[in-house]
Amino acid sequence: MSGAEHPGRARRGSSGSGRPAQNGPAYPWSHLLGRGTGERPSGPPRFADAARSALGDSAVRSSRSAAAAEQRGRRERGRGAEPAWEGLRRRATAVRERALADLERHLTDFEKAAEAAGTRVHWARDAAEARRVVARLAAAGGEREAVRSSSATAHELDLDAALRRAGVDVHESAVADLIAGLTGQGPDAESRTVRRHDRASARSALARRLPGAPADLAARPEALAEAARDYLRESLLEARTAITGANALVAETGSVVAMETEGNVRLGAAVPRRLITVAGIDKVVPAWADIAVLSRVWARSSLGAVQAPVLSTWSGPVEGDGPQEVHVVLVDAGRTAALGDPVGRQALRCIRCTACLDVCPVFERTGAAPYGSVHAGPIGAALTPQLRGTRSAREASLPFASTLCGACADVCPVGVDIPEVLLELRARVVDERRANPVPTPEALAAQSGEWVMAAERRFARAQRAASRWGRLLARGGRIRRLPGLLGRWTEARDLPAPPAESFRAWWARRSRVLAVRGGGREADGRARRGGPTALGGTGGSGAGEGRRDG
Amino acid sequence: MAEKRDPARAGVLARVRRAVAAAPPGAGREPGLGGSADAASARGRDTVSLFTERLAEHGIGVQHASGAEDLPRVIASALWGYGVRRAVVPRDLSSLWLSELDGVWAMRDDPPQAPLSVRAIESAGAAVTRCALAVADTGTLVLDGGIGQGRRILSLLPACHLCVVEADQIVPSMAAALPELDPARPTTWLTGTTMTTAIEGARVDGVHGPRRIDVIVVG
Numbered sequence: 001m002s003g004a005e006h007p008g009r010a011r012r013g014s015s016g017s018g019r020p021a022q023n024g025p026a027y028p029w030s031h032l033l034g035r036g037t038g039e040r041p042s043g044p045p046r047f048a049d050a051a052r053s054a055l056g057d058s059a060v061r062s063s064r065s066a067a068a069a070e071q072r073g074r075r076e077r078g079r080g081a082e083p084a085w086e087g088l089r090r091r092a093t094a095v096r097e098r099a100l101a102d103l104e105r106h107l108t109d110f111e112k113a114a115e116a117a118g119t120r121v122h123w124a125r126d127a128a129e130a131r132r133v134v135a136r137l138a139a140a141g142g143e144r145e146a147v148r149s150s151s152a153t154a155h156e157l158d159l160d161a162a163l164r165r166a167g168v169d170v171h172e173s174a175v176a177d178l179i180a181g182l183t184g185q186g187p188d189a190e191s192r193t194v195r196r197h198d199r200a201s202a203r204s205a206l207a208r209r210l211p212g213a214p215a216d217l218a219a220r221p222e223a224l225a226e227a228a229r230d231y232l233r234e235s236l237l238e239a240r241t242a243i244t245g246a247n248a249l250v251a252e253t254g255s256v257v258a259m260e261t262e263g264n265v266r267l268g269a270a271v272p273r274r275l276i277t278v279a280g281i282d283k284v285v286p287a288w289a290d291i292a293v294l295s296r297v298w299a300r301s302s303l304g305a306v307q308a309p310v311l312s313t314w315s316g317p318v319e320g321d322g323p324q325e326v327h328v329v330l331v332d333a334g335r336t337a338a339l340g341d342p343v344g345r346q347a348l349r350c351i352r353c354t355a356c357l358d359v360c361p362v363f364e365r366t367g368a369a370p371y372g373s374v375h376a377g378p379i380g381a382a383l384t385p386q387l388r389g390t391r392s393a394r395e396a397s398l399p400f401a402s403t404l405c406g407a408c409a410d411v412c413p414v415g416v417d418i419p420e421v422l423l424e425l426r427a428r429v430v431d432e433r434r435a436n437p438v439p440t441p442e443a444l445a446a447q448s449g450e451w452v453m454a455a456e457r458r459f460a461r462a463q464r465a466a467s468r469w470g471r472l473l474a475r476g477g478r479i480r481r482l483p484g485l486l487g488r489w490t491e492a493r494d495l496p497a498p499p500a501e502s503f504r505a506w507w508a509r510r511s512r513v514l515a516v517r518g519g520g521r522e523a524d525g526r527a528r529r530g531g532p533t534a535l536g537g538t539g540g541s542g543a544g545e546g547r548r549d550g
Numbered sequence: 551m552a553e554k555r556d557p558a559r560a561g562v563l564a565r566v567r568r569a570v571a572a573a574p575p576g577a578g579r580e581p582g583l584g585g586s587a588d589a590a591s592a593r594g595r596d597t598v599s600l601f602t603e604r605l606a607e608h609g610i611g612v613q614h615a616s617g618a619e620d621l622p623r624v625i626a627s628a629l630w631g632y633g634v635r636r637a638v639v640p641r642d643l644s645s646l647w648l649s650e651l652d653g654v655w656a657m658r659d660d661p662p663q664a665p666l667s668v669r670a671i672e673s674a675g676a677a678v679t680r681c682a683l684a685v686a687d688t689g690t691l692v693l694d695g696g697i698g699q700g701r702r703i704l705s706l707l708p709a710c711h712l713c714v715v716e717a718d719q720i721v722p723s724m725a726a727a728l729p730e731l732d733p734a735r736p737t738t739w740l741t742g743t744t745m746t747t748a749i750e751g752a753r754v755d756g757v758h759g760p761r762r763i764d765v766i767v768v769g
């Protein structure tokens with residue numbers, strides 16, 4: 001609708017230079033406002049800019065929305081099958097909240113119990129330190145290879161690159177990740193969150209790039225999954241080092257808990273000699289008994305199933321069974337920053353079920369890539385700016401990548417009120433920008449608004465001007481485009497034309513009329529009003545007047 | 551221990567302490583506790599029939615053996631049904647259970663003294679094990695490497711896994727199962743077979759781990 005108007009708008013852009021690709025019109029002063037293309041500091045693009053190309057690809061959009069609908073259905077059925085979902089949800093929320101409330105004790109308890117079981121526990125303050133620790137552990141003893149199961153934390157920390165620099169080749173052990181790697185998609189690619197490869201591209205990637213794949217590989221999901229599985233199983237059986245994430249760490253027992261559908265974590269935790277688990281400090285839960293409620297809500301919210309096909313726990317090496325060298329790396333990397341925020345900390349309850357992604361109208365249209373992090377969707381928008389800070393344009397734009405419709409909060413199995421966190425982060429971003437030497441357009445607009453509204457005369461004059469100009473711009477009672485920078489606001493919406501006369505103007509005129517008539521203004525005046533003012537539809541009863549004046 | 555003087559450890563814990571002090575736990579809304587959902591759903595039902603019903607929902611075959619004397623025959627017929635010639639079994643699985651095998655070679659895995667090679671386990675068609683516990687409410691088999699279960703890869707690599715569950719091992723819910731288990735042992739909770747939806751969202755069963763799991767309920 002309003003999209004059809006863009007070319008015309010670009011022609012009339014005030015700079016006359018047309019509309020540069022993807023970034024909106026370039027105004028002469030746009031560098032001052034941090035908008036447009038020219039003088040923007042280099043760095044990752046803002047969410048809205050990054051999302052433009054994703055929004056343009058209608059084929060990807062329709063396949064994504066089909067996938068989201070399917071996932072939504074599965075999860076909804078799962079929750080529906082749960083006899084007391086709300087109670088379960090409250091208990092899961094309580095488990096996560098208890099874990100965070102006394103995090104220091106739970107972390108030291110976990111360390112103590114895990115080390116007593118023979119696990120070596122390592123700590124990392126930030127991503128760089130985590131990369132160093134994991135690379136050192138994986139490369140120890142001259143190892144050149146490792147298998148890694150899907151782990152949001154591993155991607156968040158960008159472990160693979162560090163491992164490669166340390167001379168350790170990393171092999172993915174999940175089917176979706178293998179295919180993503182073969183088709184050259186990066187770690188932020190769609191498939192990691194939506195887990196969807198179409199059979200044609202999966203076939204060509206596997207047949208051409210997978211060592212040992214048959215040339216006449218059939219393009220059926222069963223045949224493709226089997227080819228991938230055979231390759232993955234070989235690499236898992238040959239591996240001497242496995243790297244995994246964790247769904248939970250149990251403080252009471254020092255156990256790592258991992259849930260999965262494919263069995264690659266189970267295999268990775270049972271065959272290689274060395275096992276390295278990388279987990280955020282937020283993953284800790286107080287008690288062994290807490291696994292029951294946590295695994296249940298995770299499975300319902302993630303898969304729709306009553307339990308994940310495989311849930312594995314381990315707390316250390318076992319003689320004659322599986323890895324003999326077991327490590328856990330506990331990573332902060334911004335989590336304590338979130339923990340210190342009374343509103344933002346609830347995002348740390350997240351158990352990475354991804355239920356909020358598939359109900360999000362923004363994520364469904366943009367996909368994962370514009371979020372610029374492995375944590376995508378509503379929870380990514382709430383978590384990433386807290387983990388990384390809001391200094392860069394991309395992180396600062398994430399809290400605004402939401403319609404605040406609240407669907408995410410409704411499905412969250414651990415009660416994270418994502419819109420509340422996003423609003424808090426928006427306020428934080430705005431506050432931070434206040435100190436800037438050059439104010440943002442929003443700040444300018446808000447300050448001008450404040451000045452105008454502070455005095456009655458200024459407000460009345462502004463209203464008259466707005467009404468005049470607004471009616472000039474309107475066609476058929478709607479304003480399709482506002483001029484200049486304001487045009488960004490009407491890119492996605494129309495404005496109704498302002499009425500010919502404002503309430504204030506009408507009131508002033510009415511008072512004048514009554515004053516001129518003078519005399520019996522009580523009874524007569526009320527009876528005669530109504531028609532010309534177009535306000536008192538029912539002829540202006542006393543009660544109606546009272547409401548209007550109040 | 552040197553680990554305790556690790557500056558990273560001290561740094562992380564100090565930050566955690568500061569953060570919790572800055573936003574004390576009471577600041578967030580403390581959610582109330584709900585009733586015990588999983589216990590409620592299992593209450594008042596015969597756990598064995600609930601368990602077999604849930605297994606069937608997961609596509610797991612269930613056979614019943616009326617008692618210990620009936621079991622060897624049921625195990626043998628299940629293995630014949632798979633059409634396998636070799637099956638791997640843990641060191642301490644009762645020989646009586648395997649007494650009726652005819653034409654199926656049971657290979658015992660006895661680590662660390664006499665372990666089977668990974669390849670030998672993989673090429674066997676089936677594994678026969680016990681379990682530590684079973685959960686009725688979710689249709690879950692729990693393995694913990696205890697008696698008759700062997701090490702983790704034993705029941706993971708062969709294409710078929712035949713698991714013997716004694717009726718009194720079945721507990722109503724996961725919440726009831728956890729206190730019965732030793733967290734120091736590695737535990738594996740199997741609910742149906744593994745699967746992937748990586749390609750076009752189509753469900754393909756049996757990625758890693760057995761493609762087929764069958765359960766024999768004894769008693």
